[in-house]
Amino acid sequence: MNIGFIGLGNMGGPMALNLLKAGHTLEVFDLVPASVQRLTDAGAHALASPADLARSQVELIITMLPAARHVKAVYMGEDGLLAHVAPGVRLIDSSTIDPMTARDVAAAAARQGNPMLDAPVSGGTGGAAAGTLTFMVGGSAADFEQAQPVLAAMGKNIVHCGGAGNGQVAKVANNMLLGISMIGVAEAMNLGVALGMDAKVLAGVINTSSGRCWSSDTYNPFPGVLDNAPAARGYSGGFGTDLMLKDLGLATEAAKQARQPVLLGALAQQLYQSFSAQGHGELDFSAIIQLYTGTSQ
Amino acid sequence: MNIGFIGLGNMGGPMALNLLKAGHTLEVFDLVPASVQRLTDAGAHALASPADLARSQVELIITMLPAARHVKAVYMGEDGLLAHVAPGVRLIDSSTIDPMTARDVAAAAARQGNPMLDAPVSGGTGGAAAGTLTFMVGGSAADFEQAQPVLAAMGKNIVHCGGAGNGQVAKVANNMLLGISMIGVAEAMNLGVALGMDAKVLAGVINTSSGRCWSSDTYNPFPGVLDNAPAARGYSGGFGTDLMLKDLGLATEAAKQARQPVLLGALAQQLYQSFSAQGHGELDFSAIIQLYTGTSQ
Amino acid sequence: MNIGFIGLGNMGGPMALNLLKAGHTLEVFDLVPASVQRLTDAGAHALASPADLARSQVELIITMLPAARHVKAVYMGEDGLLAHVAPGVRLIDSSTIDPMTARDVAAAAARQGNPMLDAPVSGGTGGAAAGTLTFMVGGSAADFEQAQPVLAAMGKNIVHCGGAGNGQVAKVANNMLLGISMIGVAEAMNLGVALGMDAKVLAGVINTSSGRCWSSDTYNPFPGVLDNAPAARGYSGGFGTDLMLKDLGLATEAAKQARQPVLLGALAQQLYQSFSAQGHGELDFSAIIQLYTGTSQ
Amino acid sequence: MNIGFIGLGNMGGPMALNLLKAGHTLEVFDLVPASVQRLTDAGAHALASPADLARSQVELIITMLPAARHVKAVYMGEDGLLAHVAPGVRLIDSSTIDPMTARDVAAAAARQGNPMLDAPVSGGTGGAAAGTLTFMVGGSAADFEQAQPVLAAMGKNIVHCGGAGNGQVAKVANNMLLGISMIGVAEAMNLGVALGMDAKVLAGVINTSSGRCWSSDTYNPFPGVLDNAPAARGYSGGFGTDLMLKDLGLATEAAKQARQPVLLGALAQQLYQSFSAQGHGELDFSAIIQLYTGTSQ
Known part of the structure; x- marks a missing residue:
């Protein structure tokens, strides 16, 4: 063709x-x-x-x-x-x-x-x-x-x-959930480790329990848990923070037009914005965990 | 024995x-x-x-x-x-x-x-x-x-x-993530449907994409998506909102003692608290989606 | 002229x-x-x-x-x-x-x-x-x-x-703060009253302390505190919830373009959106206190 | 005596x-x-x-x-x-x-x-x-x-x-509102300045408008606005971030026991916790504005 x-x-x-x-x-x-x-x-x-x-x-x-x-x-x-x-x-x-x-x-x-x-x-x-x-x-x-x-x-x-536009709807809804889940995993992993658990053991429990999600079992943001995730290579490559920020901007804007509240979605957007404003917009979005640990600051 | x-x-x-x-x-x-x-x-x-x-x-x-x-x-x-x-x-x-x-x-x-x-x-x-x-x-x-x-x-x-206490740590970390994910799924499903998507199609996309999680593929809160989830039976049975609220209370309290921020975790706690204060503490926690749709109010 | x-x-x-x-x-x-x-x-x-x-x-x-x-x-x-x-x-x-x-x-x-x-x-x-x-x-x-x-x-x-545009900047910044303060007062008043204080006494303490603000001393959202605030007349008249929502939409959009995080501003926007989605967009914005007490639901 | x-x-x-x-x-x-x-x-x-x-x-x-x-x-x-x-x-x-x-x-x-x-x-x-x-x-x-x-x-x-305990209730309610207002002022000031306004002019508008509050007119966190606020002396002295964090911990714990949602209060707590975790717990709480500007990082 x-x-x-x-x-x-x-x-x-x-x-x-x-x-x-x-x-x-x-x-x-x-x-x-x-x-x-x-x-x-x-x-x-x-x-x-x-x-x-x-x-x-x-x-x-x-x-x-x-x-x-x-x-x-x-x-x-x-x-x-x-x-x-x-x-x-x-x-x-x-x-x-x-x-x-x-x-x-x-x-x-x-x-x-x-x-x-x-x-x-x-x-x-x-x-x-x-x-x-x-x-x-x-x-x-x-x-x-x-x-x-x-x-x-x-x-x-x-x-x-x-119908028309629904490809965009699916992407925006999925990526908003992804942006939320990733921060949720970051908070859960940091909390568990701060309270004395081994990161790999904690990820293992989560991945076989009700907290299981792609952000934990495939793309875990905690360094040392997965060998092939961006966390294993300094958060280079992958899906950049600024791209996630763009998608969350689309999601919250679409929610505004649909008059639909998205409380966690909006807060997630602000957290990626905070991280980007600190100069980390080029890092993979899973680096958001550094907003909590202060590793990169 | x-x-x-x-x-x-x-x-x-x-x-x-x-x-x-x-x-x-x-x-x-x-x-x-x-x-x-x-x-x-x-x-x-x-x-x-x-x-x-x-x-x-x-x-x-x-x-x-x-x-x-x-x-x-x-x-x-x-x-x-x-x-x-x-x-x-x-x-x-x-x-x-x-x-x-x-x-x-x-x-x-x-x-x-x-x-x-x-x-x-x-x-x-x-x-x-x-x-x-x-x-x-x-x-x-x-x-x-x-x-x-x-x-x-x-x-x-x-x-x-x-070691001692780590069973509790694992549970508190997993359930905090679960509480966040469930609200994330509720927001994503509501947003997608408000923007014109069919709920089952949207769940199908999410469940094969990066938004995939237990709250979506096993326990989806949107009515009509899964036949055997609490959403299919009026949110009866399951894991009650007030039990989730208790676990999020443990998580945020543990985070306070560990001096660890949990921004989404704390907001999730407040949202389940809001829903419970409206008189729905006995419903399965996936009923939190009604805080957004107002179905039950 | x-x-x-x-x-x-x-x-x-x-x-x-x-x-x-x-x-x-x-x-x-x-x-x-x-x-x-x-x-x-x-x-x-x-x-x-x-x-x-x-x-x-x-x-x-x-x-x-x-x-x-x-x-x-x-x-x-x-x-x-x-x-x-x-x-x-x-x-x-x-x-x-x-x-x-x-x-x-x-x-x-x-x-x-x-x-x-x-x-x-x-x-x-x-x-x-x-x-x-x-x-x-x-x-x-x-x-x-x-x-x-x-x-x-x-x-x-x-x-x-x-210079040009700064009138809009001043309005958007002031009204974002107003939207946040009003919810802050609603939470503080509800909390104090739930814990056993008289609303007027609490407002009196706040108005002579570091919590003092226009939303408390001039426009208090708690019924019975001020005779001439919208709370005294069923939240009719005044500055509508949907107008506040519009201004918070302008604020968060401006923040997005300025790459500036506004975490409380974004959450406030979502809370007014939640209240409006429940059908209360015409009420004065101080009626947001009902999102907490469920009075109107 | x-x-x-x-x-x-x-x-x-x-x-x-x-x-x-x-x-x-x-x-x-x-x-x-x-x-x-x-x-x-x-x-x-x-x-x-x-x-x-x-x-x-x-x-x-x-x-x-x-x-x-x-x-x-x-x-x-x-x-x-x-x-x-x-x-x-x-x-x-x-x-x-x-x-x-x-x-x-x-x-x-x-x-x-x-x-x-x-x-x-x-x-x-x-x-x-x-x-x-x-x-x-x-x-x-x-x-x-x-x-x-x-x-x-x-x-x-x-x-x-x-009655008994109400002194504590008043303090906890007032200080929760104070903690929220201060972050609200920080966000509003940062947003306005990022969009091109002079900080003193913006504070002047706010202080004579509906955004007026103690955090803005008496204790403005933006450097250069007030000569005698902690912002004018590197955020030394004053009311420490960790003391505000303690009071917000009391407020959210009291809210939990009263089964009262405090969404902005809980988010404010997490933001002061984030700032404290970065090592700034000794600074006056108005230094929270640095969480947004990254000045101190």
Whole structure:
């Protein structure tokens, strides 16, 4: 299939490479020449603007952008995709943005005959490179069916979450819970160790009890518990604190619009904000445990 | 083995019955005659006081009491167990109390030659009846070894958590995390559903993603997601809000003594307190989701 | 002076009437005919659109609008004020909006030669009618000097807060503190009374001690403490919960953009959100005390 | 009057000296010889134990002790005051402790004919030296009347708060509110300054608006706003973070026993705990603003 791809950064770049590996041809665009270069070196064809890309012979356009304002500009800007794309061309936005914007863009696309899916991912840059991302997909069942083979070239877990915007809803809800759980594990581990328990023994108890969670059994923030978690390598790599902070910002903003209280979610956001303000926004989000131990200060 | 058992309530009663079923003989005491009756009907021998029980020919005494003040009174009171028990008789306290008191009592017991374990449980009244409790055990490895066969008659998961008091530490840390996770799941589920997602689909995404936790995949608080969770039966049965509140009280008090901040833990405590103050302390703790939806108000 | 006034609702209407009383002539616009009628009955001249008003012979235009999106539309929309107003006409926006939008609009106005002030108010509909509002004003010192006589016709406390946007900053910071203090007083009063103190005696102690604050000595939320506070009249009138919620939304959003943690501010926002979600958004914000006592549930 | 005084530390020492200055004779006791020495140098008579002091010819005994366990030991211990004091001798405990313990001790004293008041103070070591403390007094109106002249030698604001324990209730409620307000001011000041306002201008607006409070107008935590607040001298002196932490511990514990939620109070406690855990427990509590700015880290 001839696919357009806009946004070739840390996530979009390796995702696009996986599409090439799967045998698709690519028309690509990014503002950063070096990011484009990596893709053209691998066989993609570069275009000068989203408008040019929209006018090329692509059947599907995928976008992977930093925030809602970029998505709005690329799709709905004066010289954006929707102004130039032919009816029938399918659109997939894999950016993580608020559900409302995702629905606005999808509605605008639908009005002019372009089926659109929101398909944010989890799995980080490692998952993007390995082609093992999880896609949380919002849109019609038929559009989801059609998109699945293409998404399968970039990820291994492709989940249909319901209508337009629901991919974003699933991501924002899951990541808010993740942000809360991680701090919960940090507090529980610190408390238990301060009271005299061995960290590995405590994690073992939790992981076979009702406190069991991904943040404890797969990504434990306490140093020495897991050999392959970010805590074992100085909290480098992984899912950065500032990215978690962005997702919690989306969650609390969505909650505000839905008039839904999220007390722990809002407090978690403030704690990651505190940690980021101390200069640790680049560390993996599990480093939030240092806000309690003061290790890094 | 001839075993003494003090505290024959909702938890202690069925635990003692399981000891009888396993072939042990029992000397029992409780302040409530009906609770004693159930055990004597099943073959146990009743005694008039903890002091009498301590002076009987038991090799081991197990206690299951509501709170630290009862444990202190039963063991260290003027006419308590320690004042009358022969050296060498082993002691197991299965009450859920603060680690400091557990250590104080164990130290007093050790000084007069009575090896003692703290062995709080999880699994609720259902687990107590079925003999499937989890025991979190603090004390020496040798004492733990000796106790294991007896505990195995009442539970299926017997975990050694380290020295005296560490059973309590493990329980308090695990349950604080549980209390946080449950509210996190409640917020995430409510937010997702308010934003337009189907609850079962959302739970499915979370349960295969980084938000995965026991509170979501085994005990989901959102009605309709799991057929066998308390949410499916009006939040009856299960682990009561006021019991969770008690455990969070132990956790925050232990944190205060350890000078360890637990921000989400303290906020979770206040939220269960709010829900209990509205008159819902008897409901399963997963009913905390109603604090957000106002369903019950 | 010939003044334009846009936004004649609960706040803007009485403010505009006070300008008429002070002898100014008014050109007015509002989308709601009844709101316009009240002003034309009092001698104002109605115009059909912001554009018409901008093209009329006014020396100064004042706007009082519900939210940032209305401010953006009225000033920067295709057919908005800035597209039609003559250079030199002065602009004052008294809406409560985020500081960033206030600065964007002021910068756009300045670029085309229209000096602009942001001048949000406090004092509620009572203060608007009585002409006793407080104006928190952002903009140059010279522009502030010129505006003062006009603002003095509508308020009695006119404070210069620094450059463009700082009026909004002052309001958002003050009201976040107010929202926190009110909940703090509610918790302290409830706690003291639950522990056996008389509410009036407790308020008396607080008001002469280090807990002293406006929320306690002037607006105490506990029924029976003050005769003239909203608590004495079923929490009717006053400053609505949903307005406080809006201001806390502005505060936490501004904090997010400034990368500044506001832990109590964010939790306060969630508590007012909880109370509003229970159906009490119309009550005065001091009714938040009912979230604790459950009186209204 | 011949008065007994137990507890001659940073607070009790200067308080006792003021009693001497007022012409009373003193029988004193403290565990620390240097503390006793300061008083005997000034004319007091030292005794070897609380029991000796209770048996001496005092009409009134005042105690000023660090925590509830000391109060219980001194009054109700085997060789404590109540075991040796003659009926009719009046008792005043100025320690800051939980209301329940205060009531237990007062009830025990009343049973044997010793009228007792709880009379915790605010005003710090400065107020103790200057004789300008505030006394919050719980007990009968008649006992309060009798005690007033003696208390007036040590303080200038003597408030009757109702029956036994209510002095402690008033202090705990006021100080919880103070702890919340101070963090609220810290967040509001930091937010406003981060958004571009001058700190003094912002404090000026707040102090004449609805955010007005003692923490802002008398004790502002932002450096440079007030010349005579701890912020102007590196947060030395004043009311230490660890003392605020102790009072918030009393407040949340009392709330737990009263089954009363205190969400902001509990979060405030955790924030002071975080700051103390970073090693700043000796700084004035207004230094909590550094938890946000990271200045001291």
